[in-house]
Amino acid sequence: MRLLLCLLLTGCINTLGPEEWATPIWPPPSAQADYTWVWDHCVSTIRAGPRWPLHKIRWYEIPGDQFTWRENQVYGTFHDGAITLASAWVPDTSVLGRVVRRHELLHAESGDNSHPPWMAACAL
């Protein structure tokens, strides 16, 4: 419904996230552990509390190991409370998947969708 409404309104397309055309999923099994790791090792150094609590984050997937978002090929995104992952990175079976999930949680917990220098210190 939101997608249809936005498509009918001019200038709205830039506010849509990939979650609008992705499939809702349950949080990955490692979500709580990854959320805690990101807080302890990264975001707690810059914020008093996480911007998005884990229980309010919505999770989505798009088939494949990448998808296009704002003319870039990406492994995942965080947009408006939603983490969208390329489906290859949803299971807990790869190191890169863990990095992708933690990277998006970093955006969620910090409330910052840019990539400031402090993020590099977290190796995410």
Ligand SMILES: [Zn+2]
């Ligand atoms: Zn990022």
